[in-house]
Amino acid sequence: MKKLAIGLYAALTVALMVWGFYQAIYVAPDEQTMHEVQRIFYYHVPSAMVAFLFFAISLAGSIGYLACRRNRAEWAQISDAWALAGAEVGVVFCTVVLITGPLWGRRAWGIWWTWDARLTTTLVLWLIYVSYLLLRRFAAGPQVQTLAAVLGIFGALDVPIVYMSNRWWRTQHPAPVFGGGEDSGIKDPAMLHAFAWNVIAWLAWGILILALRYRVERQHQKFAAQEAQEALDA
Amino acid sequence: MTSALWTHLVKDLRIEWRSLDAIISMLFFSGLVVVLFSIAFDPRGAFSQQIAGGVLCVATMFASVSALNQAWTREIRHQVLDAQRMAPAPGAELFLAKVLANFLFVSIVQVILAPFFFIFYNLHILGQAWLLALVLPLGTWALVANGIFFAALSIRSRNRELLLSLILFPIFIPALLAMVQATTAILTGENDPTLWIKMLLGYDIVFTTASWLLFDVVFHAE
Amino acid sequence: MDERVLLDHQFTVAAYVVTWAVQLGYLAWLGLKWRAQKRNAARAARNPR
Numbered sequence: 001m002k003k004l005a006i007g008l009y010a011a012l013t014v015a016l017m018v019w020g021f022y023q024a025i026y027v028a029p030d031e032q033t034m035h036e037v038q039r040i041f042y043y044h045v046p047s048a049m050v051a052f053l054f055f056a057i058s059l060a061g062s063i064g065y066l067a068c069r070r071n072r073a074e075w076a077q078i079s080d081a082w083a084l085a086g087a088e089v090g091v092v093f094c095t096v097v098l099i100t101g102p103l104w105g106r107r108a109w110g111i112w113w114t115w116d117a118r119l120t121t122t123l124v125l126w127l128i129y130v131s132y133l134l135l136r137r138f139a140a141g142p143q144v145q146t147l148a149a150v151l152g153i154f155g156a157l158d159v160p161i162v163y164m165s166n167r168w169w170r171t172q173h174p175a176p177v178f179g180g181g182e183d184s185g186i187k188d189p190a191m192l193h194a195f196a197w198n199v200i201a202w203l204a205w206g207i208l209i210l211a212l213r214y215r216v217e218r219q220h221q222k223f224a225a226q227e228a229q230e231a232l233d234a
Numbered sequence: 235m236t237s238a239l240w241t242h243l244v245k246d247l248r249i250e251w252r253s254l255d256a257i258i259s260m261l262f263f264s265g266l267v268v269v270l271f272s273i274a275f276d277p278r279g280a281f282s283q284q285i286a287g288g289v290l291c292v293a294t295m296f297a298s299v300s301a302l303n304q305a306w307t308r309e310i311r312h313q314v315l316d317a318q319r320m321a322p323a324p325g326a327e328l329f330l331a332k333v334l335a336n337f338l339f340v341s342i343v344q345v346i347l348a349p350f351f352f353i354f355y356n357l358h359i360l361g362q363a364w365l366l367a368l369v370l371p372l373g374t375w376a377l378v379a380n381g382i383f384f385a386a387l388s389i390r391s392r393n394r395e396l397l398l399s400l401i402l403f404p405i406f407i408p409a410l411l412a413m414v415q416a417t418t419a420i421l422t423g424e425n426d427p428t429l430w431i432k433m434l435l436g437y438d439i440v441f442t443t444a445s446w447l448l449f450d451v452v453f454h455a456e
Numbered sequence: 457m458d459e460r461v462l463l464d465h466q467f468t469v470a471a472y473v474v475t476w477a478v479q480l481g482y483l484a485w486l487g488l489k490w491r492a493q494k495r496n497a498a499r500a501a502r503n504p505r
Contacts, residue, residue: 035461035464037464037468043471043472043475044471089482095478100471104467104471127404131404138388138393139387139388139391140390140391146451146452147452150452151387151401154380154441154444155405161433161436161437162407227500
């Protein structure tokens with residue numbers, strides 16, 4: 001029964017992706033100034049939204065782990081699995097954002113990159129969570145989960161500081177802002193439609209991948225616990 | 235200052251005084267970095283005043299890492315770290331003592347390095363020079379406090395030294411920005427550094443508090 | 457004018473291709489991890505101690 005549900009969900013996700021692609025490429029009208037390149041937007045922005053959401057999930061997992069690790073061991077393990085899954089899939093989506101963004105920016109505004117608040121924060125966020133994943137890979141021993149959780153919290157503390165510091169920096173040295181500034185939005189309803197479909201599609205895809213990663217991590221946790229138990233019993 | 239904090243601090247200072255390991259390696263490394271940057275970014279040019287602040291801060295960063303890398307190794311030898319864990323004194327005081335000691339070491343290096351820096355870059359301070367005495371310590375504190383904390387995080391990892399840099403630098407970025415902007419503003423006299431100084435202060439408070447609160451978690455992680 | 461349109465198109469294609477390459481690449485890596493876990497679990501089930 002569960003397998004059927006998962007299979008159906010996966011099929012739905014694929015259908016959504018196909019529909020989103022169709023909307024983005026064939027249905028959405030051509031934009032006035034940027035023409036075709038603007039279509040990158042339909043992949044770039046939803047990916048950014050999913051990335052930030054998953055990083056938030058990772059933070060919640062880190063906090064949950066630290067809160068639960070003494071008294072509710074099973075919940076702590078579940079939290080840690082979400083922390084890792086959120087971080088890893090978040091990095092995947094963030095990588096997409098950081099590659100598609102410059103591709104779009106180069107054609108739309110003539111520059112690959114600029115150090116405005118949004119881009120810098122995204123880049124630093126990517127760096128922080130990659131360092132989080134590296135810590136999990138390189139640190140050994142049973143305390144990895146605790147150390148990673150602490151790093152996750154530190155990283156999250158840093159993000160608003162990065163954003164604000166960059167905004168102040170930009171008021172001193174104004175520079176181009178990608179995406180046309182903070183208040184420009186999509187006004188054409190057809191574009192809004194395509195955008196909404198792609199947000200839904202990428203969110204569905206992201207949740208699918210996240211859930212898969214979570215499952216793999218839980219399996220790994222149980223297997224590691226089993227091995228540790230056997231080592232103790234032997 | 236509580237006696238545990240004082241004891242730890244005196245211990246670290248005394249060990250360093252006997253060998254001067256950290257300070258000598260830091261001094262040489264940061265000196266090298268300054269020379270390399272001088273070759274890479276011509277200090278004779280018109281922009282030397284603009285980039286001097288950045289060079290000084292990055293040189294401090296790289297130099298500090300060499301000190302931070304060995305900050306905890308002393309404790310690992312002879313299982314001193316385990317003994318520390320079993321001691322009833324709160325781990326946070328050990329942390330603060332280490333930060334104070336290493337802060338002192340890095341500051342000593344900065345003070346020794348500064349004149350050479352001024353000479354290489356022909357610096358003349360157009361802004362309020364005394365503010366530098368505020369900016370540099372604040373920035374150094376941000377680096378050392380976070381660095382000691384993350385060094386404790388990476389003690390039991392394979393590539394301890396590399397991991398420290400990889401974890402520390404991304405989180406340090408806003409402090410680096412503030413430090414460089416403030417230093418450049420003071421050197422060139424073009425902008426007002428107060429905003430950046432306040433930001434550095436805020437960063438220091440946030441992260442020192444977080445490190446203080448979470449150090450015991452990391453120290454006794456098992 | 458034409459060259460600009462061509463480059464625009466190439467960049468857009470590149471963006472979409474890279475997105476899918478990253479996503480599917482990660483999915484593939486995840487699939488490999490899943491298989492490895494299954495093998496580990498099977499091995500553990502076969503030798504209960």
